[in-house]
Amino acid sequence: MENVVLIIHLLLALALIGVVLLQRSEGGGLGMGGGGGAMTGRAAATALGKVTWLLAAAFFATSISLVIIAAGKSDSSSVLDRLAPASSAPAEDAGDTPSLPGGGSLLPPSPSTDGSLTPSAD
Template identity: 80%
Template sequence: MENVVLIIHLLLALSLIAVVLLQRSEGGGLGMGGGGGAMSGRAAATALGKVTWILAAAFIVTSIALTVIAAEKSAGASVLDRLAPASVPAPSESDAPALPGGGSLLPPSPTADGDLAPKAD
């Protein structure tokens, strides 16, 4: 069922793109450039305009239908529930590579004569 609605949804999207591209451009944003547009009281009721509204309404209906179908499929299930617990053992200290210079990560501390000596653990 979900695949059928998804295919219809994709066909509606492609059709909506095609119909919008076929419409006559009136110049200007938001219909400001021509007579009768989105901002005026008289909207042009052409056949392509009506088809655009019908396709847009059907696109919204299929979007809602896909949302409802997806919600029913996941009823009570969480994404985290679907993840299998990782069975990777924690690394032990013997697996870690040895550090050069005695294994201390701290910088050497200065001695009384100003030379740097490695810090003793």
């Protein structure tokens, strides 16, 4: 069901893009020229304008239905609820420090008393 609605949604998006690009430009940016448009009191007079409104309404309907379908399939828990607290993780043995295959330590070097850096030997 979700795939069918998603395909319809994508087809509506492509059709909406095509219909908008086919419309005549009114001139001026952001609807500031030519008079009319979606912000006026008059209804859309052209067939392309009516098709645009119809496709936009269908696009919003499929968007909302996709959200409802996805919410129905999801768990009721949040992503944050799935994260385990750091304190519940099993503690490693303190004496078990990671080491490299050659025997070197993965820990950063610790400064010695003379100022030079020496690998820490715990």
